[in-house]
Amino acid sequence: SCFIEILVEFVDDNVRETFHGRNPLIAPLALTIFVWIFLMNTMDLIPIDFLPYPAEHWLGIPYLKVVPTADVNITLAMALGVFFLMIFYSIKIKGVGGFAKELALHPFNHPIMIPFNLLLELVSLLAKPISLSMRLFGNMFAGEVVFILIAALLPWWAQWLGAVPWAIFHILVITIQAFVFMMLTIVYLSQAHEDPDH
Numbered sequence: 001s002c003f004i005e006i007l008v009e010f011v012d013d014n015v016r017e018t019f020h021g022r023n024p025l026i027a028p029l030a031l032t033i034f035v036w037i038f039l040m041n042t043m044d045l046i047p048i049d050f051l052p053y054p055a056e057h058w059l060g061i062p063y064l065k066v067v068p069t070a071d072v073n074i075t076l077a078m079a080l081g082v083f084f085l086m087i088f089y090s091i092k093i094k095g096v097g098g099f100a101k102e103l104a105l106h107p108f109n110h111p112i113m114i115p116f117n118l119l120l121e122l123v124s125l126l127a128k129p130i131s132l133s134m135r136l137f138g139n140m141f142a143g144e145v146v147f148i149l150i151a152a153l154l155p156w157w158a159q160w161l162g163a164v165p166w167a168i169f170h171i172l173v174i175t176i177q178a179f180v181f182m183m184l185t186i187v188y189l190s191q192a193h194e195d196p197d198h
Contacts, residue, residue: 045171
């Protein structure tokens with residue numbers, strides 16, 4: 001329970017420092033995202049044949065991907081959830097007109113520049129969920145590939161020489177990726193809550 005209290009306090013402090021609006025959903029959402037992604041990432045520390053071997057030989061499942069975040073479908077789905085929350089809160093806080101005005105008149109506040117502004121802002125808006133998902137997917141997939149290479153290149157009795165140091169290092173990567181996804185979610189939702197008139 002002490003660990004859970006420290007984790008909740010850690011997330012709450014980061015939300016208070018980063019999020020400048022008033023929304024009771026943000027702190028629980030941030031905590032859920034951090035814990036969920038951390039637990040999915042932690043599955044990368046399970047030996048690579050521990051689940052796929054019994055799945056294939058005992059259950060008849062020919063292919064099993066153990067680490068959910070090493071699948072771009074999972075990371076993109078989570079990032080799209082964040083993206084829809086960004087759009088929802090942007091429209092809720094700023095109104096449809098305010099949101100459209102933000103897209104059309106930013107960064108250049110001149111009617112001639114509206115097409116350029118729209119293109120720039122739409123690319124910027126769409127880049128957020130894509131980069132959010134690809135960052136998590138790329139890091140976790142790369143970590144999984146390194147574990148596979150260690151298992152493929154070293155004899156069974158020497159695999160611990162590569163796997164143990166990589167697993168220790170990978171614990172840091174697992175935590176950092178969960179933290180980065182959480183923090184970027186808070187930042188994006190904070191931007192969505194910003195009142196353009198202030």
